[in-house]
Amino acid sequence: MKKDDELDPRLASLLEDLKPVPARDPQAASRARSRFLAQAVSARSAARQSWWNIFPQKENFTMKLIVTSIILIGLLFGGGATVAAAQDALPTDSLYQVKLASEEAQLAFTANPISRIELLMEQAQTRAEEMVTLTSQGLAPNEALTIRARESIQQALQLAASLDEGAMTAVLSRISTQLQAQEQLMTQAKTSACAECDPILQQTRDMLRTQLHAAEGGLNDPQAFRNGYRQQNQLRLTQTPGATNTPTPGDTPFPSSTPETSPTPLGSCTPVLDGSGQQQRNGNPQNGTTPAPTHDDNWDGNGNQGTPQPTPGGNGNGNRETPPPTAGNNGNGNLGTPQPTPGGQGGKP
Amino acid sequence: MTLEQDLLQSAHSFDPQALAEIYDLYSPRLYRYAMRLLGDACTAEDCVAETFSRFLKALQAHKGPRDYLQAYLFRTAHNIVADHYRRQPPTEELSESLRLDENTEESASQHLRQSHMRAAMRELTEDQQQVIALKYLEGWENDEIARALRKPLGAVKSLQHRALARLKQLLLDEA
Incomplete structure (x- = not known):
């Protein structure tokens, strides 16, 4: 053995003491995984939008206009066929991204809230149908499908909460029917499912039941339903300016008994790593804008790794301690939403 | 191309399957690493979550690793552990898990040795x-x-x- 690798046996024994690690709590691990996947879906949407910022500010408007025109012309004289062909694409197909992009575009061009709700519920239905089709082909659907469906439904419920009472009741009634139909669809899918499809189908059914519970709650007590979403929106606006409203797994202002919507936030264990340690010291726990020392975990190759950097707002988890608006909700809706963190991820050239 | 590079390439385009595979592949290792250095399950879970959160943010900013993903993730996790100790110096309180076993002399003794070793590492x-x-x-x-x-x-x-x-x-x- 080379001299560099020589280790005093007594020291080796002390280091050995650190090796045994108790088994990881499977529930905590599963929750963390779900949160990461939800965060990944949000990051993907945000990354798509950030491509719009590749042009210098001065030329931004002109370039956006040009790019938009090119895309529109392309869609009108040729791309339309691709988009049409993509409508039957499955997540395993190369045209699936076109399908998702066309859905997003359709939503972006729909201003009427009721039409938006209809579109969102159609998208949730499409995700459910995709899962059933994949299952019938013996392929286990990806968890991202469940997450997308949940985001669509939650956005629809949130929009419903902003309608006047008559319209809200009608819309919630329709949403309930659609959710029941989707749950039914998922239940029927089980009969021909592959063995490894069961957990994800079960997870989706749980999610649908949770959302159905929320919609029915709105029909039973419209005021509480509206207040729940209003408080949630206010919290988001006051706590995370500029944050997207991407819901977290199980993010609904109504209590749920399903494990899929566990109200226990990860940060409830130890908030010290969530970027809020500094907030507590200066008594400003709301906006999380206190600069906190952090490390550069990007590659700079200049030996400066680990230099403390100012971290405005921390790491996207800065709101994990926020009390929930109502029982059963994790209270912030931003766990899965990446926040701008110049220091948190380094940002060095 | 290695599996790691393959996954990383897909991760840069936010392929959910690749990101899930990366998580499944590295999350248990990172958890073990954080547990060994921090000695607390909840804090270790937070460390893993924060590591992957920073990884996603780096991808979003079109940065992040182009190769050696494992090296990148462990470096990030280590930085988080270091930040944690800087913000909150460790206290020598017995953990909940130890309290359950505190009648076991060996368990307490091992805990003390671990605390001592961690303190020396710091x-x-x-x-x-x-x-x-x-x-x-x-x-x-x-x-x-x-x-x-x-x-x-x-x-x-x-x-x-x-x-x-x-x-x-x-x-x-x-x-």
């Missing part, structure tokens, strides 16, 4: 800590550690040598 520089943790706790080779630290092999060996000398001084000489 006396090292951050690079030295990382070299010792990756080499002797995770069993990495020097060239892998060099990639994680983005330092030449010689520098890693030097860090290791100094770290071992310091640990000996702290743990063995004082005994």
